[in-house]
Every structure is written in structure tokens, then in C-alpha cells.
Amino acid sequence: MAKRRKVAAPSADDLNRIEEEFRRETSPRSAMAPISQISADAALSANPVDAKTRAADAKQKADADALQRIREEGRELLSIPLDQIDARAMIRDRTMIDADEMSELTNSIEAHGMRLPIEVFRRETPKDDTKEGRAPYGLLSGFRRYKAMSQLAARRSDPKWQNITAIERDPDALGGAITAMVEENEIRSNLSHYERGRIAVVAAQQGVFGSTEEGVNTLFAVASKAKRSKIRAFALIFEELGDMLMYPEAIKEREGLRLANALRNGSEADLRDILARGTFENAEAEWAALVQVIDAAAPGARKDPARGGRPKGFAAKPGWQADTRVLSSGVTLRHDTDSNGHMIRIGGDVDQALVESALEHLAYLLEKPSD
Structure with a gap:
């Protein structure tokens, strides 16, 4: 029979020693669950912000x-x-500004402020450009408003006139700075026929477009075919006579088409010769000189008897001649019909642009009215 082992109760020193060993081997742990401990640690490390501050930050x-x-x-x-x-x-489409309109605009801005901002584009500065004083912005649209503000700044010491309200545009996104400028002026203040033709020629000369034709088609893409044809006529006038004409902006549409037709028919030398003879006091006097050459070069015009040709009075009188209508300009109109419908034949010295304009008007007259 095995002997029973006698168990002795631990002493107080033994209990203290056991407790000390237990504390050393066991790290202190919180009674919290792990996820609760993580949340508590995150809350302690976060910077608490009140609701009002959070709303302000969001705004x-x-x-x-x-x-x-x-x-x-x-x-x-x-x-x-x-x-x-x-x-x-950049080149401007306008060649002249009416003084009275400019004064009226300046007075309006001075009294009420400038209500419509100008448009500018940021200019690219080449790395090798060392020129000082180069303005960082180029004017895209609003030339008259800019001039008015400049006049006010020159005669007023108030700092408010030294700055101008503007919107920065990306010319490339607008289809080109020149196109954007022309569109702005076409919408707000129509250009003259001569100014339209001039800007297309100058833009082509400066390499913006490959030709005047391309310039007209791009700058006035939304215009009708007849209108673009008229612009090309005035572009020709600028190309051939722009350096000699004193009052080109005063040339009316019909006059311009006649002048362009004379240029196409080879009258450039005679037109330049008569313009070089002297200074004209007004637009009427200049046109009176030009029309002498235009009329002399027109088909059916009376020839010098010494040179032969048909006698005076050859041109038919205005009115109906059988089934043909003769106009005072010498142009003839004849109406006929066939199995396909009506025909109108136009004869005489007629510019293509004028014919296209007549077709546009005829189309307007014949257009079916909207319900």
C-alpha cells in the first residue's frame, strides 16, 4: 500500500512569491473586446470637430x-x-470707329459703369523673348469698350478706371482668335462689307489661312453662299485698290459688286489711274470718279467713234422688248417655260454675287409659309 504524501499549506511568503511571478508573466490587458479597444484608440487619436466647423469646411x-x-x-x-x-x-477687323458712337459709349460707361466685360486671351511668351513690358494678355473682343475705358483712365485719377473687367478665353477652343473676334462683331455690331473682305485677306496674308477663299469660308462659315460671294467681291476690292481708296467703308453693296466685276474684267489699271489723279473731298466724289471707269468698261458701253464699234444709241431702251424685259442698267430678263417648269434667263453685265443674291430673295418669296 502506497504511502500517502503529506501536503503542507503554503506560507505567506510563498503566496507573495507566486503572485509576483504571475504578474511578471502576464501583460496587462483591458477588459474590452478587441474591436472596442480599436475604436477607443481611434477616438483618442482623432481631432474632434464640432458640427458647425464641419459644415463650414464642406461649404x-x-x-x-x-x-x-x-x-x-x-x-x-x-x-x-x-x-x-x-x-x-492681333489684327483687328474694324478699320474705323465712329467718333459720335465712341463718345456716347464713353459717357455711358462713365455714368453707369461697364456692364459687359471684354474678352482676352493669354499671350504665349517665347523662351528667348527678352523684350520688357510685353503685356501678358491680348484683346480678343471689346475693342471699343477698351478704348473708352482707356480714355476715362487718362482723364480721371480714380483708380477704379485703371482696371477693366474681362473674361479669359482660350482662342483655340473658340475656333481661333480671329474667328471669335469676327463672330463677336457680327453679332453685336455688324461689320461693313469692306471690313469683312479686308479681314479675310489680311488673315490669309499673315498665314492664318491658306488663301482668301479659305479665310472667307472659315470666318463667315454660318453666312449664306450669296453673302460669302459678296464678301469675296469686297476682298478683291481690298486686294487691288485697298492702298488707294480713301473711303472704302462707304462703298455700298451694289456699288461694290459693280466695282469688283470691273476688276475681274481687267479694269484695275484704269481704276488705279483715276484714283491716283487727286484727293477726293468725300465718298461721293470718289465713287463718281470710279463709276466713270466702270461704265466705260461695261459691255454695250459707247465706244470712241475713232476706234470703230457700234454707234451711240445701240443699247436697247428700258422696257419690254417682245418677251424680254430690258432694265435701265442694260441687264435683260426673259421668262420662258418648258416641260420641267419655269425659266428666267438673265442677260447682260451681271455679277455672279448679284445673281446669287437674287436667287436667295426668290427662294424667300417661294418658300412655303410655316403653319
């Missing part, structure tokens, strides 16, 4: 995002010093 971020969108869409209004804008950074 500030939304405003910053909205401002960025406005800038990207070209809707941000800028206040730019006048001397930071080069009004001659």
Missing part, C-alpha cells in the same frame, strides 16, 4: 470646386489693369 470645398469649374468653362470675371492688355496683339 469651403464646394465653393472651391465651383470656382474651378467656372475657370475651366471661361466664366470667371477678372479685373485686369489696362496696361496689362495689348489691344493690338
